[in-house]
Amino acid sequence: MQPLPQRVRVGxxxxxxxxxxxxxxxxxxxxxxxxFNRTRAKAQPLLDAGARWADSAGExxxxxxxxxxxxxxxxxxREVYLDPGGILxxxxxxxxxxxxxxxxxxxxxxxxxxAQAKGMHALDAPVSGGDVGAREARLSIMVGGERETFESLLxxxxxxxxxxxxxxxxxxxxxxxxxxxxxxxxxxxxxCESLLYAYRFGLDVEAVLQSISGGAAGCWSLTNLAPxxxxxxxxxxxxxxxxxxxxxxxxxxxxxxxxxLPGLALVHQLYTALQAQGxxxxxxxxxxxxxxxxxxxxxxxxx
Amino acid sequence: MQPLPQRVRVGxxxxxxxxxxxxxxxxxxxxxxxxFNRTRAKAQPLLDAGARWADSAGExxxxxxxxxxxxxxxxxxREVYLDPGGILxxxxxxxxxxxxxxxxxxxxxxxxxxAQAKGMHALDAPVSGGDVGAREARLSIMVGGERETFESLLxxxxxxxxxxxxxxxxxxxxxxxxxxxxxxxxxxxxxCESLLYAYRFGLDVEAVLQSISGGAAGCWSLTNLAPxxxxxxxxxxxxxxxxxxxxxxxxxxxxxxxxxLPGLALVHQLYTALQAQGxxxxxxxxxxxxxxxxxxxxxxxxx
Numbered sequence: 001m002q003p004l005p006q007r008v009r010v011g012x013x014x015x016x017x018x019x020x021x022x023x024x025x026x027x028x029x030x031x032x033x034x035x036f037n038r039t040r041a042k043a044q045p046l047l048d049a050g051a052r053w054a055d056s057a058g059e060x061x062x063x064x065x066x067x068x069x070x071x072x073x074x075x076x077x078r079e080v081y082l083d084p085g086g087i088l089x090x091x092x093x094x095x096x097x098x099x100x101x102x103x104x105x106x107x108x109x110x111x112x113x114x115a116q117a118k119g120m121h122a123l124d125a126p127v128s129g130g131d132v133g134a135r136e137a138r139l140s141i142m143v144g145g146e147r148e149t150f151e152s153l154l155x156x157x158x159x160x161x162x163x164x165x166x167x168x169x170x171x172x173x174x175x176x177x178x179x180x181x182x183x184x185x186x187x188x189x190x191x192c193e194s195l196l197y198a199y200r201f202g203l204d205v206e207a208v209l210q211s212i213s214g215g216a217a218g219c220w221s222l223t224n225l226a227p228x229x230x231x232x233x234x235x236x237x238x239x240x241x242x243x244x245x246x247x248x249x250x251x252x253x254x255x256x257x258x259x260x261l262p263g264l265a266l267v268h269q270l271y272t273a274l275q276a277q278g279x280x281x282x283x284x285x286x287x288x289x290x291x292x293x294x295x296x297x298x299x300x301x302x303x
Numbered sequence: 304m305q306p307l308p309q310r311v312r313v314g315x316x317x318x319x320x321x322x323x324x325x326x327x328x329x330x331x332x333x334x335x336x337x338x339f340n341r342t343r344a345k346a347q348p349l350l351d352a353g354a355r356w357a358d359s360a361g362e363x364x365x366x367x368x369x370x371x372x373x374x375x376x377x378x379x380x381r382e383v384y385l386d387p388g389g390i391l392x393x394x395x396x397x398x399x400x401x402x403x404x405x406x407x408x409x410x411x412x413x414x415x416x417x418a419q420a421k422g423m424h425a426l427d428a429p430v431s432g433g434d435v436g437a438r439e440a441r442l443s444i445m446v447g448g449e450r451e452t453f454e455s456l457l458x459x460x461x462x463x464x465x466x467x468x469x470x471x472x473x474x475x476x477x478x479x480x481x482x483x484x485x486x487x488x489x490x491x492x493x494x495c496e497s498l499l500y501a502y503r504f505g506l507d508v509e510a511v512l513q514s515i516s517g518g519a520a521g522c523w524s525l526t527n528l529a530p531x532x533x534x535x536x537x538x539x540x541x542x543x544x545x546x547x548x549x550x551x552x553x554x555x556x557x558x559x560x561x562x563x564l565p566g567l568a569l570v571h572q573l574y575t576a577l578q579a580q581g582x583x584x585x586x587x588x589x590x591x592x593x594x595x596x597x598x599x600x601x602x603x604x605x606x
Contacts, residue, residue: 128518140518163517183520186493189566194485214466215431215443217486219522263492
């Protein structure tokens with residue numbers, strides 16, 4: 001496998017909350033970036049900074065050494081890679097394809113095999129760290145695929161993350177991301193139920209957070225999301241609808257292994273309710289809204 | 304309220320996993336310590352280091368300026384404070400009584416009132432941080448009671464913890480601890496289900512932990528307990544039976560506020576099963592054992 005040139009021709013598909021920040025770091029690293037996004041306006045800051053626009057996901061791949069994708073759902077991943085005119089039908093042999101979307105491990109393996117058949121190299125490289133991590137280039141990136149491909153890509157991945165770990169063959173990155181999401185499902189229900197308890201009893205929530213963030217309850221969600229909940233700011237760091245999708249994938253994979261995950265199943269149901277209540281585009285910490293609805297405040301006092 | 308002398312006469316009841324470490328820090332701070340514990344052997348290291356032995360909880364309080372209690376269950380707290388010959392019948396007016404056990408907020412208020420009636424000052428000051436936090440004097444201490452009493456006690460509490468926060472009137476420390484335990488219930492189910500998924504799929508668990516501990520799934524339980532689970536070491540940092548008790552208290556308090564906490568209720572049930580399976584004296588991270596039992600590994604391969 002050839003080493004990447006110093007100035008890599010990068011194609012980037014998907015410039016949403018996460019993708020735009022990540023692509024920006026790659027661009028700032030001096031690489032030549034071509035972008036495509038369904039909603040062009042969201043790519044504008046990258047275009048203003050010198051990126052080229054392409055009219056489709058496939059066109060992004062035309063002259064690229066490396067293509068990154070960061071889209072929404074497995075069906076979007078399938079479309080941008082496997083549809084006629086998609087990345088796999090346009091990219092050149094030797095091109096490295098890196099899907100950073102959280103998607104099904106089976107789909108990651110499917111893309112990996114299709115890429116291999118065309119002399120391309122595919123990695124699944126989902127991330128964790130949320131919008132904050134993306135902005136600060138402090139993401140955790142968990143990578144599946146060939147180790148050699150992974151190693152050649154380290155300089156580029158290093159522009160976006162601080163913890164970049166090879167997890168095994170194709171799909172292993174996605175499975176690791178599932179492990180990540182399973183933990184988050186737990187931390188999120190814990191944080192939201194805890195805050196709800198504090199509000200209902202009338203505790204001083206800032207003092208409570210000061211006490212519990214530093215002990216055995218300490219977690220990323222408590223540090224980063226509880227303050228947003230306290231300000232009733234439910235803007236998305238990470239979309240509810242994406243998290244529902246991730247949990248569905250994890251539950252499907254677990255079921256395939258005859259593995260019951262009762263905690264994850266409960267949290268998935270509560271998020272499904274939250275989405276049904278119209279909060280699919282809210283941030284995951286909006287879970288507290290579904291819990292509030294479950295037990296309406298008897299005094300009907302908004303806090 | 305009189306300031307405490309520089310060398311405080313401290314009475315200490317309860318020298319289990321947590322209590323022994325905490326009392327050791329107070330003793331190392333140069334204070335005169337008298338201890339009582341149901342099982343005397345557990346107090347031996349403190350006695351060897353110069354502590355005096357008393358034959359009952361009440362006797363610990365006889366000449367004390369401050370009495371700390373760190374026992375097991377609400378019924379133990381009730382017994383050491385309120386029974387005939389207990390702390391409240393022996394301690395002198397002006398004495399400060401500090402219950403660091405996690406117990407019911409209602410019991411904390413009852414003790415506070417009984418103490419007030421005798422001219423004593425009671426604080427509820429439960430802690431978080433587990434055995435590691437206790438050993439390293441890095442506990443989070445959440446305090447309820449009169450603010451003046453809290454402030455006079457800061458030098459002593461500072462020997463045991465790094466985050467010491469006044470939470471409000473009597474019982475507020477315990478309520479804050481409930482908020483803490485509710486988060487932990489979530490982090491624990493998340494961590495255990497995540498590891499189980501990783502093991503069943505055959506991921507490299509150490510690589511997984513490296514990836515997910517640094518991102519949005521990061522939490523104390525993942526950093527401190529997942530490695531113990533990986534070594535199949537279920538020695539108690541914090542006892543399952545104590546955690547079951549804490550969650551019961553939180554669920555009772557929530558029910559009193561007409562508040563449903565479905566996540567906490569599920570985790571409480573799984574821990575109740577774990578205790579029924581004979582793991583009451585294991586550490587809380589043994590939750591994975593109950594989850595394993597729920598979906599037996601089809602290959603029956605111990606990992």
